[in-house]
Amino acid sequence: MKNILVYLEAQGDGLKRISYEVISAARSIAGDSARIYGVLVAGNSGQAENVGEYGLTDVIVANHILLERYSSTAVAATIFQAAESVGADCLLFPANAAGLELEPRLAVKLSAGYVADCTGLSADDGIIATKPVYAGKAQVKTKVETDKCVFSLRPNVFTATKADSPVSTNFTEMVPELTDNDVSVVVTSVDKNEGTLDVLEADMVVSGGRGVKSAENFNLIESLAEVLGGAVGASRAVVDAGWRPHSEQVGQTGKTVSPTLYVACGISGAIQHMAGMSTSKVIVAINKDKDAPIFKVADYGIVGDLFEVLPKLTDRIREVK
Amino acid sequence: MNILVCISRVPDTATKVVIGSDGNSIDSQGVKFIVNPYDELAIEEGLRLREKNGGVVTAVTIGTDKSTDVLRTALAMGVDKVILVKGEENPDSFYVAENLAAVAKDENPDLILLGRQSVDFDSLQIPSALGEILGMPSISVVSKLTIEDGKVTAERDIEGGCEIVEASLPCIISAQKGLNEPRYPKLPDIMKSRSKPIDQRDAAAAASRTSIIGMEIPLKQRAGKILTDSDDDINELVRMLHEDAKVI
Structure with a gap:
């Protein structure tokens, strides 16, 4: 492996927490020889100002008038150009x-x-990725057979680790070559849902199942989630009953979560829920x-x-916190 | 409208996973296989668009002779024709994407529908990989879809909300829960589906880019402390979360 390119995702004035987790994972597999670059698309260096604390020395900041509205195809084209410009053979x-x-x-x-x-990456003889399958009922270790590799990392699994001493970061502006054809999809x-945290991103999740008995009773679940600063989750039965939205469903046909604390209330534990x-x-x-x-x-x-x-x-818990 | 629906055959979600003797895949002995639940949403959406706009709905799967069962389910739900691309038993997803792209080039669909992920390897990667190979726009995890005069407007689930995404046909859409409520095939349609033809093709030899070197059941040791609902025990739980587990 020569160079790793890490996709940095902006959120407000900073980066999403997962960005630091991905930088840390990159450092864990880089060894002595590989160099790590970050790429921030349609953002500014201020958003990534603290990546040096996590040991990231180089960030490419790409901007273009066609990137003003988010377009997955245009962003993909931009990341590709950034990867080629630094000779990246591994993307995270x-x-x-x-x-x-x-x-x-x-x-x-x-x-x-x-x-x-992926929930694990190790660099021995090539990179071995660990990935849950069947919604986490099993996991596989996978080896990439090609010269270049691309991995995506599950949020909340890799630890964001600061470098022993902060490094200074070199920000490089880039204007990708894009045409209207690159913008074939666009977010308009x-x-x-301001103020509510998504179960996928939450560090604390309080979930309710059939035992909660009604949509109204979820105020008990919401109160605990609020005190913990977490999100509300739901079992499939609860979502099918229309008590909670699909977006909160945890399980094999919902979301797979790995928070620090998961509180299951009135959930018996169907195999599909436990997988999630x-x-x-x-x-x-x-x-x-x-x-x-x-x-x-x-x-x-x-x-x-x-x-x-x-x-x-x-x-x-309110007393203790 | 010419609609291609890509489906996969997966173990029923109630399956208890047992690792097979090769150490790289599950033991399929006694496992019930079904149409991937998210793909049912894709089939249903295709049928509803046909009912509204006319056209043809084709279902395709990359698999082996065993996969005829899921194609028959698609026929019973109401798709017009089905294609079985016969290939490797446990292909990697690039192999699947390459072969689906080959079918798409032959069938020339206006719209390609898939489930947001297969509930076996849960990679969510086929829709965008297919889009890139075919040079088509793709929108993943769509819970609401409107198509008017060739313009696609989709509501896509993201963390903590949703976004509205626009594209033009031809386009690839992956289906999320909430998009629709898939129909159950009726018994006479199930009977009729058994005699309908299956267009069989051989998969192209695309080299797998990844290989599985081991599969295991994750084991996590849990403290497993069971308490009563007494006030003392509730206080003890909070103490343990605070002092032992240090999570609050």
């Missing part, structure tokens, strides 16, 4: 909404092998049924009525 992306659309395009452009949604508006949350760092289960399968994957379980337990638990 976040495995999130944007990254998962970009990386297959880059893999095709670079004739590279590609592994999506974004509708973010079993990589969480700490799991707490609250369920009336002591034989519920969810207790088998829990670090801590409370056998009891969630309607009694949740208000007390929420109060107690």
Whole structure:
């Protein structure tokens, strides 16, 4: 491996947390010889001003009038030009909404092998990527057979690690060569649920299942999530019943999450649900049924009525925090 | 409108995964295989667009003789014709994308629909890879789709919200939950689907770019402390989360 290019994703005045996780993963596989570059598309160097703390010495900042509205095809073309300009043979992306659309395009452009949604990367004899399959019921170790490789990394799994001492970062402006043909898809508006955190990005997730009994009762789940500064998740049964939106569904046909803390309330633990949350760092289960399968994957379980337990638990956590 | 729907055959989501003797794939003994749940949304969307605009819906899968079952399900749901591209048993996704692209070049569709991911390898990579190979726009994880006069407007799920994305036909769309409610095939249609023809083709020999060197069941040791709902135990739980696990 010669050079690694890391896709940096801006958010407001800074970068998404996953960007630092990806930089750190790049450093872990770079060894002594490979050089790491970041690429920030349609952003400014101020957004990446602290990447030096994470050991990133070079950032390409690409801007073009055709990048003013987000276009996955134009961004892919830009990243490709950045990769070629620095001779990158390994590209790292976040495995999130944007990254998962970009990386297959880059893999095709670079004739590279590609592994999506990795939870581990190691560099021994070539790079070996670990990736959950069957929604995490199993995982595979994959070797890329091509000279070039592209990986996307699952958020919240790789640790963002600061360098022993900060480095100074060299920012290079780049104007990619783009035409209207590169902008074959374009985002015309974004509708973010301000103030609510997505289960995929949240460090703390409180999920409710059938045991919550009604949409109204989710205020108990919301209260605990709020005290923890986390997001609300839901089981499939709850989403199918229309109590919560699809975007909150955790499980094999919903989202796969790995927060620091996952609290499952009134969720019995269908195999499809457990596939979506079993990589969480700490799991707490609250369920009336002591034989519920969810207790088998829990670090801590409370056998009891969630309607009694949740208000007390929420109060107690509020006191401690 | 000429619509191509790409489907895959996956283990039922209730499957308990057991690693096969090769150490690189699952033991398929006793496993029930189904149409990938997200692909059902893609089939349904294709059928609804045909009902509205007329045209032809073709379903294609890259697989082996075993894959005829999912094509028959697509026929029973109402697609007009099906194509089986016979190739490797456990191909990598580039092989799949290359072969789907070859079919797309033959069929010349206005719209290609897929599920947002196959619930086996969960890579979400075919829609954009296919788009890049074919030089077509692609929009992934779409929960609402409008097509008028060749203009595509899609609502795409992103972290914490959604975005509106526009493109023109021909275009590739991957389906997310919420796009529609797939129909159940009716018994007479299931019976009829059994005698319908399956267009069989041989896969092109595309070299895999990745190889699996091992599959395992992840094991994570859990503390497994079970408590009661007494006030003392709730306080103890919070203490453990705070002091032992240090997560709050």
